[in-house]
Amino acid sequence: MSSVNSRIWILWVSLIVVAGATFGLFLMPKGKPLTIDIGSPLDPNLGVQDADAANRLQLRKQVDHPVTTEMIDVAATFSTKKAPNAELQDEKGNRVSLKSLTEGKPALLFFIEKQCPCCLGAKYFVEDLHRLHSGSAVVLGIINASGEEAAKWRKATKVSFPILEDPDQKAIAAFGAERGVYTTIVRPDGTIEKAYPGYSSESLDEMSRTLSRLANRPEIPYSNKKAPERLTSGCLFPTPPTHQETKK
Numbered sequence: 001m002s003s004v005n006s007r008i009w010i011l012w013v014s015l016i017v018v019a020g021a022t023f024g025l026f027l028m029p030k031g032k033p034l035t036i037d038i039g040s041p042l043d044p045n046l047g048v049q050d051a052d053a054a055n056r057l058q059l060r061k062q063v064d065h066p067v068t069t070e071m072i073d074v075a076a077t078f079s080t081k082k083a084p085n086a087e088l089q090d091e092k093g094n095r096v097s098l099k100s101l102t103e104g105k106p107a108l109l110f111f112i113e114k115q116c117p118c119c120l121g122a123k124y125f126v127e128d129l130h131r132l133h134s135g136s137a138v139v140l141g142i143i144n145a146s147g148e149e150a151a152k153w154r155k156a157t158k159v160s161f162p163i164l165e166d167p168d169q170k171a172i173a174a175f176g177a178e179r180g181v182y183t184t185i186v187r188p189d190g191t192i193e194k195a196y197p198g199y200s201s202e203s204l205d206e207m208s209r210t211l212s213r214l215a216n217r218p219e220i221p222y223s224n225k226k227a228p229e230r231l232t233s234g235c236l237f238p239t240p241p242t243h244q245e246t247k248k
Contacts, residue, residue: 036117040064041228042181044117046124049158054120056152060235062117065179067231071197074176078195083186084174088164089146091154096164098140098171104188105138106214108207111172111237112143112163113180114153118234122181123157125204125227130161132208132222136215142177144169144237169237180234185210198233201225 036044036054039062048054085099101107110126112119123141130139141163143150150165166172175184176195185193185207193210196203201224208222 036120037062040118041230041232042118042121042234043226044120046226047120047122047127047157050156053152053156057156058115059117059120060115065118065181065198065233065235067198067233071178071233072231074178075182075195075197078176078184078192081192083184083190083192084171086166086171086174088142088166088171090162090164091151098164099190101140101162102138102186103190105136106133106188106193106211107138107140107186108133108211109175109184109186110139110141111175111177111180111182111184112141112153113235113237114143114145114149116180116235118232119180120157122199122234123159125199125224126183127160128222128224129204129208129211132220133211133215136217137211140164142166142171144172172237177237179236182233183207185214187214198231199227200231201227201229203231 036048036059038044041064042062044059044062083098083102085097087095087097090096098109108126108129110122112123126139126141133139139161141159141161143153143163144166145153146165146167150163154163175182177184179197181198183196183199185196187193193214196207199207204224204227205222209219212219
């Protein structure tokens with residue numbers, strides 16, 4: 001075989017090997033990102049940053065939770081009340097009080113039901129508010145989980161604001177949060193400005209403007225086309241287990 005033919009033969013073999021490898025990669029099964037079925041105006045996939053971790057959250061099936069007039073009326077009764085204080089655990093295992101974290105600055109408290117897919121979607125917008133008001137307001141999440149359960153939620157969302165652990169739901173109940181996605185704004189003096197039993201594009205804008213006003217800053221509007229048009233809430237918090245049930 002001549003040297004020219006040898007080179008041609010080697011070239012053809014190389015092309016076949018490369019083509020075969022490329023075709024094999026194309027056919028090879030690929031890991032798919034987590035896609036949670038959307039059952040409400042709140043897209044839960046917006047808040048997922050780690051699909052593998054989200055797969056371990058044992059999420060409920062998402063259904064629509066429109067905010068009712070009764071929910072709005074009950075939430076309104078918390079305005080101007082003194083915000084409840086509570087000692088909760090942070091991600092490092094330290095016990096911290098809400099008062100110590102929020103005193104002197106306006107605060108936004110975001111209540112998270114650990115298996116609620118709606119809360120994943122809501123986290124996406126709370127992250128935006130946290131970024132917009134960084135340094136002038138405090139944003140905190142409060143989840144009905146602790147330890148490894150809470151760590152899974154943090155990992156799945158790669159959340160940038162602190163998530164405090166309230167497995168007994170005492171702080172959650174004290175703030176009147178019946179469902180995940182409930183949000184409360186606390187004034188710098190420790191009184192409640194407003195409690196929201198859900199959110200929408202309009203309420204998110206109101207929250208942003210309110211945090212600006214309470215921090216004595218020019219109003220920062222907020223607009224995001226991915227936010228639901230009507231007020232929408234999350235999954236009910238379950239009845240927390242009693243001490244005896246926990247022991248069983």
